[in-house]
Amino acid sequence: MNNLQAKLDQLKWLKSSGVEYFCSTEKDSKNSLISELISNSSDKVEINEPKPVKSTNSVQSTKPLKSVIQNIMKETKTTNTPNSNILAARALADKAENLAQLKEYVENFEGCALKKFAANTVFADGVQDAKILLIGEAPGATEDEQGIPFCGESGKLLDKMLASIGICRTKNAYITNTIFWRPPANRRPTTEEIDICKPFVEKHIALMKPKLIILVGGTATASLLGKSEGISHIRKNSYSYTNQYISDPIHTTALFHPAYLLRQPMQKKTTWYDLLKIKDLLKKLGV
Template identity: 60%
Template sequence: MCRIIFREDDMTRQEKDVVAGGEELLEVLRFYHENGVDCVLEEGGLEARTPAVVSQEQDVGTSRAGRLSEQGADKGESQFSTDWVTAARKIAGGCSDLAELRAAIESFEGCEIKKAAMNTVFSDGNPDARIMLIGEAPGSNEDREGRPFCGASGMLLDKMLAAIGLNRKSTYISNTTFWRPPGNRRPTDFELEICKPFVEKHIALIAPSILVLVGSTACCALLNTPESISRLRGRFHEYTNPFLAHPVTTAVIFHPAYLLRQPMQKRLAWEDLKMIRAYIEQEKIAVDF
């Protein structure tokens, strides 16, 4: 196989500009995708763009199930996938405590990303805590250590919690998937759907007084809304699932990894943290463990 390698000193100025522009565009698109940006404001106002936004939201409204079926190229694969989701819900429903749930997740073979993962990343923190955080998918650090929020993003999360008088002893932390997707990519809709019954049961067993969804993937997986995280943050939501006896007050915050890339957003993150702290004090939620 022949490989063509472009050396910078062999390229014309115009060629260099094209390459640089392509890399910049790729970074912008990656930023938009990771953070739920669904429209871009241009000169001339919103009027001309409104129909496209409405159309997009209507497409989203055709449901996650429609997108899931598209991932299976043939009907047989789609049916097989649906069977795994049904099996996951049945298994999760039969778990009566955290130990049973953890064992069930570790033995579950219906999610392909498990095959390449080093560890099952179940939780960290205090299972008696009244504050529960749900993050995105495990990354390489989490995969190695077997616990959520490690490395630089974990250190920033610890600082964010400390800023409002919390730590890992006063909170309980998990993720929307229990295994690292290859290449640290975002989980597919089907991978999120497969793990969802276990996540729902996890939340029900903890029965938190407040739930904090960390990052756009957690919001997408659990809130069942087409809205981006930038539109969901700054207010409380009511979260429920088939295993919960009653709805749980839920807040949304930016993921620490995103804040490391976009430090200008830390001001908004601080507003969200203060909102959470005010609710904890208002409801007299225990934080001393």
């Protein structure tokens, strides 16, 4: 196997493993490393479907790939003036009169660098007039591919958790995220990225007019409640949420993110008690 083919196979393996944001041969093709390798080759190379390969020299092949990953990670952090992007998002959010219009504004917004590397804008899923609103962190690989929030493994667990207390996204719930585009390699969104998307999230909540907000995970909790305590502490209490678009505070609570529960299954028992508290709260709210 020649050196070029080995590099291509290594890249395709990374792509199949979730590091596809810099390997695309379609989106941003001028910046695609695969396209660059092909154009610099004098031999025609056939690209097959992604498959794991074992490198004959892991040290030599890993170093340049790590360098590429680090560069891409830096590039996806917001490089424009953060304040100008936040102001642009706020101006669009102010204009949105309904969910369809807000979705259109988000899909056409170019102020968040994450969009450059995302396959889809992941806006929301569920019943638009639902009184239960769930807000998570950001799309993962499956969500980015399908354009639907919480549709991967963590989403399947979330659906089971909600079903245990009578909540279902196809009947009485609506789900969105604090970030609309997948961060590369599923890294945690930066503060700038969260702040840029926040005006859209705030208007999203106002247009939904839910009776209960369930914040899923620490990122959503920190972003919308503005509290420094971790999710382990915040999930124990209920809160009142408001923003500049809302006149009446909305009851708000929090849950561990299902991705965390998949890594720490011992916390599922704790989450079950949290779900029971949410069930009681819904009864009190008449939902």
